[in-house]
Amino acid sequence: MPEKSSPSPLRVALLGCGVVGTEVARGILQNPIDLAARVGAPVELAGIAVRSVDAVRVTDDGFVIPSELLTTDAEALVDRADVVVEVMGGIEPARTLIGRALEAGAAVVTANKALLAERGPELFEAADQAGVDLLFEAAVAGAIPIVRPIRESLAGDHVRRVLGIVNGTTNFVLDKMTTEGVELDQAVKEAQALGYAEADPTADVDGFDAAAKAAILASLAFHTRVALKDVAREGIRGVTAADVAWAKRTGHVIKLLAVAEVIGPVDDGDISVRVHPALVPDDHPLAAVRGAFNAVFVEADGAGPLMFYGQGAGGRPTASAVLGDVVSAARRRLTGGKGVRESKGQAFPVLPAEAAITRFQVRLAIADRPGVLAQVAGVLAEHGVSIDTVRQTSSHTEDQSGIANLVITTHAAREASLRATVDAVARLEPVRQIISVLRVEGS
Template identity: 70%
Template sequence: MPAPLKVALLGCGVVGTQVARRLVEHADELASRVGTRVDLVGIAVRDVAVPREDVTGTPLADLLTADAEALVDGADVVVELMGGIEPARTLILRAIQGGASVVTANKALLAQDGPALYAAADAAGVDLYFEAAVAGAIPIVRPVRESLAGDQVQRVLGIVNGTTNYVLDRMTTEGLELDQAVKEAQSLGYAEADPSADVDGYDAAAKAAILASLAFHTRVSLDDVSREGIGAVTADDVAWAQRTGHVIKLLAIAERNTSGGVTGIQVRVHPALVPADHPLAGVHGAFNAVFVEAEAAGELMFYGRGAGGAPTSSAVLGDLVSVARHRVLGGRGPVESSYAALPVLPADAARTKFQVRLDVADRPGVLAQVAARLADQDVSIEAVRQTAARVVEDDGADVAVARLLITTHAAPESALTATVAALTQLDAVRDVVSVLRVEGA
């Protein structure tokens, strides 16, 4: 059997601890899969003295070190699980330049500096694997860049943030308002004390950038992703969605599109109405799923746990076995593929169906006025539903209104924006209650 491989672990949080434990407990099995032993030689942490659950008092404690650089310099494979930009970036580059292969789960770093890291790994002839950076335990990086390598991806729709999926799911099943559901998620440990990275869609946007890069062989950075979180979604929106046979999901979307004669890709994150019979509608709780439409393969979906120590450690160890096997048997995994270099189209190039809810004056002719504003922008109406309601004015007066639910055919985002602006100018329109995109229909 070839000489054992030395593995350095950077970071000893929830995922790091699980990776370390599994490396030790399953050492024999891993050796069978790799073709040689894979020895964990150290775990770099900021402060060795901090007590750590599942580490302090175990043999793992002896592996802790504060000298990350020395650890990296002696390793064959470096597993980076610190998160954040620095010192992760510097240590990963140091590892690559020293000839080590790298496995990372750092989506923020890859969404910001992926191309520089991929280029460094390519120049050094080492692997840089990152399955755990998108959708946790779900194998999605490998299927998209290897299994679909002979196909052409048309669209990726992902539920890639478990926190917001949990929140929206509770709003759907229990009728909770957003802030109630967020509090519940916080009490269960699904949401941070400051939930904005999840709720405002930043986390999903980083994953969207990575997924889009892989699926379309094009460099996509976080700045290319248009982003709208779930902060404006109300219990009323969720209830209306259900009445029309939909559920609301926060989606990361990357699609091939042609706009103004230019074929490119459009990458965005926003809440969307998804038909209740769409496979993504059945993704509940903190689960993640990525739905892929490819030219030949058709519709594919990958489903599983998108976060958590054990699930994420599974993805990290799968990568570790791959890069370790390459060191034993020769060869390398796929390098960054950006040959397509498609232009990233602006947000208003996206074409989707919309559902618009309006409160309008309850008198004849209003619907005709509203329909005319849509027609002005070439937005075609698929369906209108009108119900009578009563609302209480600021001055206490109780007035009759008509509530319109308009579903459009697919229209450019820019046309919809212009339409909504025109509608708000109409005297008869009391309120544009909500505007939601429909995806997967």
């Protein structure tokens, strides 16, 4: 009986060799036997596309990427690959190279959340037409397995809400402010010193990174194409040490949250997708997420509440998710199976920011005299906004003599109504200042 021939190696093209790319390359080069056993065939790193082949690429612990694997001809590398891994980031040339790979019938694995949020629909359509995989577990929350559970494990359920801490940098910054009482700028500098934040922290601090991930999560959870432009975005620049201190006093912590939820019937409603700082009750699981960690809380009809927690950034954690997708794509290619198709359902309308339903906690400086609270409560009643809790304290500083701090937490209402209510309260004669307005989520 003739012996079965060994399967040909599956060729992997790697686009990008930064922090994540070097770890992906190391994972393939150092573990050929393990990968071959998991895939069912040898996995060969065909090459690594870079801008310049002159620089030495090395991992944090000293593993040097062989220079003979480096090339500046990304198109030629893509053309001879079975699986293309894109970790170069940005929109171009990543979009063009991924499109080229899909058209040629190669599976694609990407960690590029900005590209997926902006141009995902056309790439998913190209993958569906070619019958190949476009996998992106590493694009959301690093090593945390969240994409596959939502797309596959919960495909037979109705997801009602996704609430997540999906940016490790901002979580580190807010945690530092909470535990040490420092202001935002100082906490950001510490994040930069530790390598959590870039020299320009705009993408993290202003919520752009989290918004891209929110668009991906919403698309998966609700089987609807949600683009980055559909996500209402507000970063943490306005959060102060005083806000964090007051959050503690009212039994909350402040987190930058990505929120995607159905408003109305789960099979015929609208969806709200937004990113903003919010007060999270101390007893909610997300409140305990510390440092640069990420966590995603999912609420589904059948499965109930689920939480996924782990390292959301860094070379090795992200590479772990990338390599998991490489193994999945390689297995399907080896057996001749079709790629995982995009999940499409009813196209839920995406609501504007003002239509979201949330709760507000409003902190005011008011004249410390009888009857003021009744005036404020009257304005809320006029706007149909009910009060959940009220806390009032007198100021004990000389420059604030005769001024009291009033903290009001509302029940849930449309954001437009809440904003109009705050504007009306600000016009009351006894109100000296609206100090802060924060949403309350997770309760």
